[in-house]
Amino acid sequence: MAESKDRVVERLCLVFSAELISSGFLRGTYRSALDTLLALAIGQANLASMARDLAFQKAYAGLSSSPPDHLRRPVRVRPIALSLGIPQETARRRAAMMVKDGILVQTDAGVFMPKSVTETPSYIETAKATWGAIGGLYRALRREGALGPPADQAGGEEIPYRYMMRLWGDHFLRLIEMLLPMLQEPFDIVLLFAILRASQSVDAGTDNPVSASSLSRSLGLPFETVRRNALRLAEKGLCQKAPRGYVITSELLDTPVWRQFAERHRLVLMRFFSIMGERGLLGWWEADYQAAKA
Template sequence: MDDGQAPPATAPKRADPGAAPMWRIARASIEMIMDMIEITRGAGSVLDPLIVSTVLEGNLALFNQDPELQRRYAEIDRPPPDELRRPISIAAVAGSLSLPYETVRRRAGQLVRSGALAATPKGLTVPAAALATPAYLAAAVARYERLKRFYLELKQAGVTAPAASAEPQDPALSGPPVRLVNRIIGEYMLRVNEQLLRRVGDAVSGILVLELGRANAEHLDHEARRIEAPLPDDLRRPVSILALARRLRLPPETVRRHVLRLEAEGLARKVRGGWLAEISALPRGGAAGPPIARNLANVGRLLSRLASLGVVAYWEAEAQAGGPAWTAEPPPG
């Protein structure tokens, strides 16, 4: 059990020169993913952000393939109009998230009543009005700032965005691309969820194993986080079922059921004082196995999108100018 003392120091392992710091990126990715879920869910269910993101991604699938439209509707005061959205069925959302149809139907009904979703004869949409409320705008700005921080963490770790095309971008980004970045975040989150589902089987278990991994390591200092390998037990703090339930605002019995399933899959382990995530078991083939490598590929795609749509250039120009002139407060209304 944790006695309140600092864990014994473990010397960081040196990565191969020139190799991407996969484990450092994985830890930063987990923290960013869980922060995004927390920002988005507000007081709602942990599944709500995934359902809304899946609907929005389906609505804007064609829109997201058009760089000109992406940049045209990049800023916070320019949501894409409703006529650009293509409805998506409840069955398609349930299939994408590997959730029971009735679970999605019930959650979607509550989201429709709250105004977060709209039901049409052809399926669900996220209406433009829902993307202009004060609550949404505040969350959109928070996600934008959180992704910018993730980008800066990667840059500090030596992971850089690919060079963007030298072709002029029209229209150019003239203000903080909050909506554009939020759409890119949605694409990234759904890719992560898809890959977790392949290994874990359901969205709640996937969220739980990531949150457990974050909770085990969140007390570590900067040097310990740089270890380029799975963290040893003596550096991690076990977490109880009740603590994990409080963190995710889920019923303890729901958390217990999913954690026992994760244990059976080799993704969680009971120790004195609570539970440890077995993130290194995700690969089923060593530290450099497929999921860790796929996370690296996902982050690379994220950086490519940010670069190709002008976001990286905007952030770098902002930094060279001495920081953002724009405040992190959404416009009224």
């Protein structure tokens, strides 16, 4: 029996997030996946007051123009930790290390991510890779008829990488908020997608367990933290403990708990595309889709 359109879309979305989210949290620019999560939340909060200012969004849409530091409102680490469900002392200590590394700036009013961090080759490479990955999902959803053509066409100005990244950051934090009732910690979502990516069960139909030690190294987190959280995911039926690590099998993806997770995940991703459409940003990907069809 052919899969329903929703099931096809759910699997496309899972493949997408397994690659983009898990690879985005691999150890690289930041010391660990936890630092990446904190930096993302802090950077988004710094510019939250400008989120609905369309003039601001358009002025700082492309890679050539990053919002200046005086527009970045410092935030306290404590409310960020509370919103993410991270122990306050852990968040304070990690933020202090990021200040020392030059990733954050400490002020009397709190911390902020400076413009210089969003102008590094690493950030630019990440923005372009994220744009390409989301564009790939957009084209797949258009082919499946899950998205209709946008009202706006791509403009002749610079590709709005930064604007997209701000919207994507909001989306990911919303994804955490929506999926957290099924899990326990925000990091569990990152870990789950990392196991899914390694398992390759969504894409290739193969079952390749990944060890806690491998996940620990790639995510820059203590082995015991990864092992404990992975076991909790297994207890919830979201992954399986195998002799050589943890795995998400094709059969597991058809269980009720994964069906619920996949449905929630699909709804949040489709909402992201809806917001991109409302902001007139889908035309760029639509042009690529039409070019591919031709």
